[in-house]
Amino acid sequence: MTERITGGCKCGLVRYAGTRLDVPMFRCHCRDCQHLTGSGHSEMMPLVRDSFEISSACKTYEMLGGSGNPTFSGFCPNCGAQLTRRSSLMDDRIYVHASSLDDPRKYNPEKSIYQESAQSWDATSVVGQT
Structure with a gap:
């Protein structure tokens, strides 16, 4: 089944x-x-x-990711x-931020990535590391 988001x-x-x-x-x-x-x-x-x-109103910011390859971040200009x-x-x-979903209950994290960069003040629970 294909889930439309x-x-x-x-x-x-x-x-x-x-x-x-x-x-x-x-x-x-x-x-x-x-950041x-x-x-x-x-x-x-x-x-x-x-x-x-x-x-089409979405703006894109291009940057170099940790790999040295281009990554793109889409945001509202307003x-x-x-x-x-x-x-x-x-x-x-393409990845969408869970907070932007019409129904955020559809989001269920299955893992955490770049855990070594996690901030000590960020109290999020760790989901399976990669």
Whole structure:
């Protein structure tokens, strides 16, 4: 069964929809996610990139990830909400921030990544490390 996922930003300017990719949802503690979210981690749900549609108003910030390859962060230019993350290394998927889901109950983290970068003040529970 194909699960359709929808979401958007706080102000409603940017909306998205896509199909859930059958790979683990995860909590990321990397420094990029910390900087982009203003918190100790991000909560990410993978979607099939070829199924993904997003409002043209979404802005994208390109940067170099820890691997040295380009990564892309999508956000609302009006309210600043973080919406998407994408890596040139895994071009078949796009990750949406769980907080942007219309129904956040669909998010269930299955693992944590970059746990070695986790901040001591971030009290999130550790889900299976990679």
